[in-house]
Amino acid sequence: MQAKDKVYDMMKKMCGENVQISATELSNVLHLSRQVISHYLNRLFEQNLVQKTNSRPVYWSIKNARGIENEEITLDYKNLKTSSEDNITKINYQQETNAFSVLIGCHGSQKNIVEQCKAAVSYPPNGLPILITGESGVGKSFLAKLIYQYALEQKVISPKAPFVVLNCADYANNPELLSATLLGYKKGSFTGANNDKEGLLNQADGGYLFLDEIHRLSYANQEKLFIFMDTGKYRQLGDNEWKKSDVRFIFATTERTEEVLLETFRRRIAVHIHIQSIINRPFVERLQMLHLFYYKEAKKIQKNIVVDKHVVEALCFSKPKGNIGTLQNVIQLSCANAFTKQINQPFLNIMLEEIPNISDIKFNVTSRRLSPLRILYSKELYQVEDEEVLKVKEKFLTFFQKISQIYYENIETAKLELAIAFKKLTNYFKKHSDLLFSEQNLFIRESYLEKCRMITERYGIHCSEEALKLMYCVVLTFQDDMILKFDFYKIINFIKLVSPKANYVAMKLEEKLGAIITGTCKCLEIINTLFFQEYIIETIELQGLIVAHGNATASSIQSVANQNCGTFVFESIDMPMNISLRETVKKVNAYLEKVDTSKGVILLVDMGSLNQMYSSIKNHLSGDLLIMNNVTTAIALDVGMKMLQNTSFKYIAEQAKNIYKIGVQYFEGIAQGNNIIISCMSGLGISDKIKEIITRFINNETMDVITMDYNNLKKLIKEKNKDNFKHTKLIITTSNLPNITNILWVNVYDILDGKGERCLWEALKSEINEQKFEDLKREFIKFFSMEGIASRLTFLNPSIVINEVENVTYRYEQYYDMNLVGYIKLNLYMHIAFMIERLMTSEYHENENKIECTNKEKEFYDVSKDIFEEIEKRYHIKLSQYELSLLYDMFKNIIL
Structure with a gap:
């Protein structure tokens, strides 16, 4: 099947009559680039098979889609283990009209x-x-x-x-x-x-x-x-x-x-x-109380009422001494005060001065950006949800039941299932969203949309106003405490895995909404993440962060850069002048903990003081760091575009030094505190293992262990910049290095001989005691033995054999009261391991002729028999006098 046909077939699956989708959605499902999808959509458009909107982004739909059933799709994919639509239990979300229906929050808190x-x-x-x-x-x-x-x-x-x-x-x-x-x-x-x-x-x-x-x-x-x-x-x-x-x-x-x-x-x-007291009730319920009590007064005086946003804030976010009773009295008095002043006005405008004893109410009028509350006395008060609204909620419950049954171990299938299920849910809402746009909810809608716009602008999300209103309906629906019994965290962990950026923005929106969504559950995190998936590119490998002094400097640069990039590239942290560097570093570390830094982080800062934060954030990084000083909007936009194209980290760093007249520091393991550098020509595998071993024994707060590409290490050495290695205590490599003044270095394969041990001890003696150093050497011996043995043993498990050999050498040391140096231990490990396997597979029978030996040799043989007794039983072998003589040759010059 041609790619164009695949695009058309997927559209038919995802779309029904009057249903629209974007090129991004098709791109995510079919795993093709947006450009390719757009190309084929335009070809289909030329053939009069699809139609498109004039909006941005462009939405596409099937032309003349009558006959295509807009029902749940049964997907036919291998390894798909979800239940079919027929097997999904229909949830009857009925809400009877009864005496409790007049109780605000009867379906919520x-x-x-x-x-x-x-x-x-x-x-x-x-x-x-x-x-x-x-x-x-x-x-x-x-x-x-x-x-x-x-x-x-x-x-x-x-x-x-x-x-x-x-x-x-x-x-x-x-x-x-x-x-x-x-x-x-x-x-x-x-x-x-x-x-x-x-x-x-x-x-x-x-x-x-x-x-x-x-x-x-x-x-x-x-x-x-x-x-x-x-x-x-x-x-x-x-x-x-x-x-x-x-x-x-x-x-x-x-x-x-x-x-x-x-x-x-x-x-x-x-x-x-x-x-609960009124202040502990969800925000939407507090707002409904305000609306109800003002509505009753509007009915009495036969006038519409407009409640100023500061009044809404004062009454919603403060705790009246008498709770609901006092609130009702305050509202009645505010209307009486306003009525006296505005008796000839067409509507009643309630301002802060109309609130009795306003000076006793503690609230901050600048802490929230809310909207006025409008009360229309001529309209019936919304009390009980009608049948259509209940159908909307039932659709939600069915949606969550369906996605809870998806087989999330199959990543690609699960992504497709989630995308289609969510698309069908939003398509249903498009037809019923007006049900939730009552005057009573107008305040929530305006407040929600305002905060949504702030988030979408900041993170470069180009979605339409209609899409935001659709998500408002979702938020309003979830003000009801619908109890859903399924594994939220299984789904959330999955979407964090496949859509980490979308999930991050969803959480930021939840923070921004604050009290407006009080009482909502984890359902909202899932819904918002799925919504943002369409607008955010998840393939950007590098993490971008802007930190700048001022109340909104960093966030302003972030907003412009992200909007021009068309997706979420940068996060920002504003640093007002009254905030300390320590507090800013704390925020930076909190952000780094939430994101994957393994591919690298680009940190754009505006002043020198922020440029010094590397030492404070290094323990929160798992990859490289590029710090660029004196950031501007133009620089952020240029770097953002390179990140969007997944330009290599090192190329961005090199370009930054050449193009921008700013301070640039590239940290590839050169820590600003005491450090040991490990660089192996054979690759990072050995370097990482050596790093892991050393890190287990040192204090990671005072010493860094850094792995580095060998060519980069040589390049830094050739620069002859003393600052590059001024805190480096030791360099461990697999080959010789050019002469480096005053810096200890050792070949990794010589680390266990006399000189190598001394170099390692000199670098670590301020970090660990002698006992820990001995434990560290044993770990090195085991590692190097494992590397050499694993490739040459045929039958035995290397890790098990190494433990056996370690016990043997320890018993020799105890008996002869000696400490074997590293390279001798390494030779013993390898010799004994191969000896065990050789004896297991050999048909060699010992010669009956006894070899004459000295008393010292005889003592060694007797001790060895005792030491190897358990090994002989376990592996069904017997040490011959010949094998014992070989062992003695290895020991004779060092035993007392």
Whole structure:
């Protein structure tokens, strides 16, 4: 199949009628460049098979797509292990209209509370008692009334069932009167009891009794009450006969229940509900409260209301002393104050001066960039989601269920599945986004879009306003606390792997939105990453960072460079003059921890003080670093374009020195602190292993171990710049070096002989003690033995044999009270390893003629027999006198 046909076929799979996609999306799916995709799309356009928009970016769609089903696609790929659409359980995201529907947050932060209340009401035979706690004014009484109304709707109580309220605080100083009020009394039972009187337990028969401020109930009255809760019986004051009543209880208190209620009483209350104060509710719910209360006032005065953004901030981001009750009073007074001044105006404009006691409200009017809130009294207040909105949410749930079943071990298939599933979700939203654009949500929309624009400009994302509005709908949907049971982190880890830059921008957007998206879950991170994938190039290998003094210098340069590059190339860190270098370095290190620095980092700075930060960030780098001083927008743009084209790191560094009249420092392992350089002609494999061994024994805070290309090392030596090696303690190579004044160097293969050991010790003696140095030498011996042995052993496992040999040499050292030097140990390691395999495969039989030997030799043979006893048993071998004599030849000059 030709490439053009592949493009067309993929469009038919991803598109239906009125569905558009970009060249970037096709590029990501088909793994072809955008230029190639655009070429074939234009050919298809000339053949009248596709059509395109005049926007930027250009969107393409199938022409005359009728008959193409715009349903879920079943992909036919090898190794694909997702469930088919037929096997996906349909999720019924229904939200019934009931008494709790008027509760702001009933599908969001208050969802669990509502579910608890429903369960308590419906539990047979007579429901469960409920205890509501929370600060004053959070809505405990309001919730109690809703519970009663819900019970009426569910017909668990009769339509005429009573709802009786008692505030226990009214009787706090007279517990006997409270007891009489609850239980009732008989005539003459106490002074003033002139007639029989029924109590509240009788009045609430068949319905609900709501006891507010229950902490004011005396312990004696608590006991009477829990006896009634257990038996359904009570006795009036002055009466010995028991009466019966069927009462459902709701209790409320602002106090800690364990401090004010008897434990026996608490145990009889099955359902405990805590209502958070208003400031702890999600931002969208606080905003809805503002809208509701101002809407009620607008209805009263028959005027539209515009609430200034600073008023919105003051009321949404401060905690009123009386919570919701106080908030409602403040809003009513602000309308009254404004009405008096603007009685002849067509609408009411609420400014900060209209807010009573505004000086007592603590908030920062410059900390958030919000929009005014507009209230239209002529429109119906949005309360319950209609059927279409519920369908949108059901689509979301289906989407997440589908992507949770993707087989993420198959990277390419998983990427394709995610892209198609997300495209279909956004296509669905395009048709239904207007459902969420109500006036009540206008404030959130404007605030969200403003922050989105800031992020897209900063990171060079060229998406349309329509696309941003589409993502706003997603954010608004996720203000509801939809509980989804699937492995979020499996998906998030996957998209971080394949789209790290898109995920980074998604997280930055989440930070920028701040309180506006309070209450959202990890779903939003997934959605935003998938959204940004279309606009961000992930193949850029180098990391770019701009750090500059000033409140917005670095971010301004970043924004221009990224926009001109058309993608996310640079991150920036602004350094206001009142911020210390230490704080800036901390931010730089935090960024480096989040990104892959193995391919190299280009750091653009504006002043000399920042140019000195290498020593503070080196431990957070896993690759090379290029620091360029006196950065300008033009320089950033030029470097960014080279990074976009994946120009080699070293070429960018060389060009920078030649083209820009600025300070350039290229750090390829030349640390600014004490260091050891390792450079092996045979490649970085050996260098990296030697580095790993040394790093295990030294303090990495005070000493750097650096691997370097051999040609670069020779080049630096030829420069004869003393600064290049002024902190270098030792150079380890695989070949001889030109003469270097005052710098120790040693050939890696001589590192274990006398001179080599002394050089290594001289370089490390300030870092490690003698015992650690001996441990380090043993690790070197094992490594070099492994390198030599691995290629020559046929049957044995080199790592296992090396451990065996290490034990042998250690026992010889212990018996003869000696320390074998490195090169002798290395020879022994190799000799003994080959000897074991030779004896395993040889059919050699020892000559019966005994060889005469000295006492010293005989002692050695006897010791060796003992040392090798375990090895002989394990490998089913026997050391001959000949093999022992060879070992003795290696030892005879060094044993005592």
